[in-house]
Amino acid sequence: MTVRNPTSDLDFHLAGTGRRRLGDRALLGAASFAVAGLVLLMVLLIYKVVDQARPAISEFGFSFLTGTTWNAVTNQFGALDLIWGTLATSLFALVIAVPVAIAIALFLTELAPRLLRTPIGMLVELLAAIPSVVLGLWGIVVMGPFLQAHVEPWMIAHLGFLPFFDGFPSAVGLLPACLILAVMVVPIVASITRELLSSVPSDLKAGSLALGSTRWEMVRRVMLPQITGGLAAGVMLGFARAIGEAIAVTQVIGGSLVRPENIYGPADTMAARLAAQYAGTATSLQKASLAYLAVILLVISLITNLVAQLIVRRMQRKLGAP
Amino acid sequence: MSVQAQPNPFAARTARARRRKIVGYVMEGVATAAAILAVVVLAIVIGSVAKRGLPAIDLDFFTQNAAPFGQSGGGIANAIVGTVILIAIATAMAVPAGLLLAIFNTEFAPPRVANAIRLTLNVLAGVPTIVIGVFIFSLVVVGRGQSAFAAAMGLAIVMLPLIARATEEVLLLVPSSLREGSLALGASRSRTVLTVILPTAVGGMVTATIVAAARAAGETAPLLFTAAATFKTSFSLSGFMNSLPVQIYNDVTSPTTAVVNRAWGAALALVSMILLLNLFARLVSRRSSIG
Numbered sequence: 027m028t029v030r031n032p033t034s035d036l037d038f039h040l041a042g043t044g045r046r047r048l049g050d051r052a053l054l055g056a057a058s059f060a061v062a063g064l065v066l067l068m069v070l071l072i073y074k075v076v077d078q079a080r081p082a083i084s085e086f087g088f089s090f091l092t093g094t095t096w097n098a099v100t101n102q103f104g105a106l107d108l109i110w111g112t113l114a115t116s117l118f119a120l121v122i123a124v125p126v127a128i129a130i131a132l133f134l135t136e137l138a139p140r141l142l143r144t145p146i147g148m149l150v151e152l153l154a155a156i157p158s159v160v161l162g163l164w165g166i167v168v169m170g171p172f173l174q175a176h177v178e179p180w181m182i183a184h185l186g187f188l189p190f191f192d193g194f195p196s197a198v199g200l201l202p203a204c205l206i207l208a209v210m211v212v213p214i215v216a217s218i219t220r221e222l223l224s225s226v227p228s229d230l231k232a233g234s235l236a237l238g239s240t241r242w243e244m245v246r247r248v249m250l251p252q253i254t255g256g257l258a259a260g261v262m263l264g265f266a267r268a269i270g271e272a273i274a275v276t277q278v279i280g281g282s283l284v285r286p287e288n289i290y291g292p293a294d295t296m297a298a299r300l301a302a303q304y305a306g307t308a309t310s311l312q313k314a315s316l317a318y319l320a321v322i323l324l325v326i327s328l329i330t331n332l333v334a335q336l337i338v339r340r341m342q343r344k345l346g347a348p
Numbered sequence: 349m350s351v352q353a354q355p356n357p358f359a360a361r362t363a364r365a366r367r368r369k370i371v372g373y374v375m376e377g378v379a380t381a382a383a384i385l386a387v388v389v390l391a392i393v394i395g396s397v398a399k400r401g402l403p404a405i406d407l408d409f410f411t412q413n414a415a416p417f418g419q420s421g422g423g424i425a426n427a428i429v430g431t432v433i434l435i436a437i438a439t440a441m442a443v444p445a446g447l448l449l450a451i452f453n454t455e456f457a458p459p460r461v462a463n464a465i466r467l468t469l470n471v472l473a474g475v476p477t478i479v480i481g482v483f484i485f486s487l488v489v490v491g492r493g494q495s496a497f498a499a500a501m502g503l504a505i506v507m508l509p510l511i512a513r514a515t516e517e518v519l520l521l522v523p524s525s526l527r528e529g530s531l532a533l534g535a536s537r538s539r540t541v542l543t544v545i546l547p548t549a550v551g552g553m554v555t556a557t558i559v560a561a562a563r564a565a566g567e568t569a570p571l572l573f574t575a576a577a578t579f580k581t582s583f584s585l586s587g588f589m590n591s592l593p594v595q596i597y598n599d600v601t602s603p604t605t606a607v608v609n610r611a612w613g614a615a616l617a618l619v620s621m622i623l624l625l626n627l628f629a630r631l632v633s634r635r636s637s638i639g
Contacts, residue, residue, distance in 0.1 A: 049538035054456055060448035061465060067505070068468060074486040075479060129382030137376055138383070146383055153390050155622055157566025159593045160397060160615045163600050167608065168396050209389060216386075242372035263474070270476025273568045273593075277600060297478050304482065305573045320482040324475065331474035335467050 072324065079321045082314035090318055096283055096299075098308040103315035105296065105322065107285045112295040115200060115275065116268035119207035124261055126208075127215035132245060134216075135223040147220070154213035162277030165206045170197035170278060173205075178290050193288030198280035200293045206274050211264040218260035222253040222341075255344075259337040266330040270323060272297035296323055394619065401616025404609040410617075413581055414595060414610065424614045426581040427595040431618075433583065434496060434575070434591055435561050438503035443557055445504075446511030454519040455541060466513070473509035477569040480505050485573045494574055496582070496589035502570030510560040518552030519545060555633040562625035566618060568593035592618040 076083075082090065086103065093104015134147050178195035185191040226249050234244040250257075272295075280292025281302055296319040307313040408423050415422035449469070453462045480502050488498040522545050530540040546553075571594050578588040592614050599611035 047536075050536050053451070053538040053541060057448045057452035057456060060445050061452050063445060064449060064465065064468060064472075064508075068472065070487065071472075071475070071480075071483050071505075074483050078482060078486040078490075126382045126385065129379040130386055133379040133383040137379055146387065149390055150383070150386050152623070152626070153386060155562065155566075155626055156390075156393060157568070157593060157618060157622065159566070159568045159596045160619055161393065163596055163611055163615055164393050164396055166600060167400075167612075209393075212386060240368050240372035242375040243368065245375075266474050266476075270474075270478065272476065272478035273597065277597075297476060300478050300482065301569060301572060304485070317482055317486070320479045324479050327474050327476055327479070328471060331471045332467070335470050339463075 075317060075320050075324055079314055079317035081311055082318040083321075085311060086315070086318075090315070091322075094285075098312045101309055101311050103312065103318075105315075105319060107283075108294055108296045108299055108319065109322070110285055111200075111279070111293040112269050112297070114293070115203045115207055115279070115295055116265055118200075118204040118289075119211055119268050120261060120265060122204065123208040123211040123264065124215055127212045127264075128219050128257070130212070130216040131219035131223055134220050136241065136245065150213050150216055153209065154217075158210065158271060158274040159277075161206055161209060162274035165202050165274060165278040166198065169205065170202050173197070173202055182290075190289050193290050196280070196290045196292065198278055199291045200279065200286055200289050203275050203279040203293070203295070203298075204289075206278055207268045207271060210271060210274070211268055214267055215260050215264045218263065219253070219257060222256040222260070223249060226252050255337055256341045259334040259341070262330050262334040262337075266327050266334070269295075270297055270327055272301035276301040397612065397615050397619055400609070400612040401614075404613030405616065409613055414590070414599075422610070424592065424595060424610070424617060426578070427590045427592045427614060428617065429581055429583075430496070430575075430589040430591040431565055431593075431621075433585075434500050434503055434571070434589065435565050437497070437500035437585070438507055438564055439557060439561050441500065441504035442507035442511050442560065446508050446515055447553070449508075449512040450515035450519055451541060453516050455537065466516075469509040469512050472505070473513070477502075477506055477567055478572075481570045481573050484570060489574055494588060495586045496575055497585040499571045499575030499589065499591070500585075502574055503564040503567060506567055506570060507560040507564050510563060511556055514556030514559070515549075515553050518549045518556065521552070522548045551632055551635065555629045558625050558629035558632065562622045562629070565625070566593060566622055568597050572597070592621075 082103065086093065090103065090105055091109065092106050093102070094106045095102040095104050096107070097103070130150055134143055134150075138146060174195045174197040178201065181191060182193065182195065230248055230252070231244055234248040235241070239247065275295055276298035279294055279298055281294050281298065282292035283294070286293045300316050300319055300323075304313070304316050307316065410423055410428065411425050412423040413426045414424060449465065453465055457465065484498050484502040484505075488495070488501060492498075526544055526548060527540060530544040531537070535543070571591055575589045575591065575594065577590050577594050577598055582589050596611045596614045596618065599607050599614065602608055602611075
């Protein structure tokens with residue numbers, strides 16, 4: 027038995043003139059064409075980036091991931107230090123950004139006077155609208171020297187007993203990169219958390235308050251446990267944003283070829299190395315190796331985004347949203 | 349205080365209540381401080397851009413091209429022209445595609461397919477823009493050389509998922525009674541979309557487009573290896589084209605103070621442009637009934 031779409035059936039019987047059906051078909055055709063284009067774009071995107079990296083993939087294979095040399099003269103390339111730099115900057119940026127972002131979201135959903143909610147929410151979102159190249163410019167000219175002169179000496183004096191915090195102040199390096207990334211990640215995580223918090227059913231909140239909780243206890247014991255899954259997804263999206271940021275990081279991180287000895291020293295990330303070197307490579311193998319970095323970034327971002335989307339979808343199903 | 353035979357249970361309880369209250373106040377203070385911190389960071393960044401950018405700006409700054417390689421002086425005329433052209437072309441590529449994807453999702457696709465398309469768009473939006481730069485390099489630039497067209501394609505890929513997702517959300521906001529009314533009056537599906545749904549949603553669509561354009565205007569990574577910088581004003585899509593982000597990126601590393609000042613001036617111009625676009629988008633969405 028075939029079930030026919032009632033709408034098209036009606037169309038056919040009532041007024042199925044050729045012209046009308048032609049219009050519907052043309053629209054469906056154009057829209058399907060766009061969908062095919064999207065699928066083709068995704069496939070091409072992955073294929074072309076891998077294709078560009080092919081010489082390096084066949085030359086180094088997986089040992090590219092564990093090599094620490096990056097030398098265009100001897101044509102030896104390995105990404106370990108860059109992978110380390112990418113993870114270090116992104117994770118440290120998340121450590122700073124996530125608590126701040128959650129706090130901002132709490133302020134905007136629970137504490138702020140109604141009159142202030144929209145304008146402050148707007149300002150936090152504006153933070154995301156500042157181009158990364160401008161943040162990088164600010165980072166290298168204003169923030170870097172400030173950190174070097176005032177913050178890093180203090181950190182060395184007071185946190186120097188920790189393994190990674192002793193050293194010499196530097197205007198460019200890991201710390202400014204982490205802070206710039208944190209500034210970029212905060213608006214993303216804050217806006218996701220804000221949406222999640224406002225989706226918590228108000229009877230749960232009212233119930234908690236009626237049982238004598240303070241407002242913080244309600245947040246801590248009722249609201250935050252409700253949104254853990256979505257929060258994890260938001261943090262993952264922030265992570266994906268941080269590992270992929272090239273421009274601002276390459277401006278402030280110092281582009282070092284070796285891993286830094288402390289949090290103040292110059293380092294480098296995969297995306298930053300790509301931005302700095304891809305346009306002017308010495309050898310074709312270097313270009314391919316840089317494209318290999320792009321493949322790694324692409325794989326991480328695809329996986330992170332997919333998992334985050336799936337978590338969000340499961341959350342939505344749980345909350346009964348479409 | 350004298351020793352009590354039995355500790356007053358209420359004393360303990362009030363002490364605990366006080367502690368709970370204090371913890372609550374402290375946490376609320378922390379949350380408020382975080383919000384203030386975000387606003388302060390925004391103010392500091394915009395403040396420095398304005399403070400350092402304003403002195404660099406005069407009439408010549410907007411009417412002259414940048415002086416070549418490291419020489420001080422000159423303005424950002426060609427960078428502004430380049431950014432406007434690149435954004436215009438990227439918008440012209442991304443809007444029709446994004447609109448059609450949104451129409452497909454809301455009008456034709458079964459839920460499963462629509463979900464898959466949404467997932468794909470979100471994943472595409474998550475691809476690092478520097479990787480998009482490498483992709484365009486590999487797809488268009490290899491063998492043909494860098495061109496403004498290649499750069500615009502990169503920006504269009506950045507814009508596409510933003511426009512498609514936002515447009516779909518706006519189309520879903522159109523009351524189904526309108527759609528049903530139109531179909532009940534005997535209008536075909538295509539006619540319903542073109543004459544009822546799209547006109548109702550046009551405000552939200554314009555907002556989505558402007559927001560996406562503002563985002564693309566600030567992107568540097570897709571342009572770095574695709575458009576190259578040039579010191580001339582260029583209108584040719586097959587040639588090199590300068591743009592504000594690339595100009596800033598190249599000027600920052602200069603040892604010459606005057607060139608770094610030019611970067612600040614360009615940054616002020618770029619940030620103002622993006623903030624104005626966002627403001628404009630907000631006004632459009634406020635005036636339209638939907639979105």
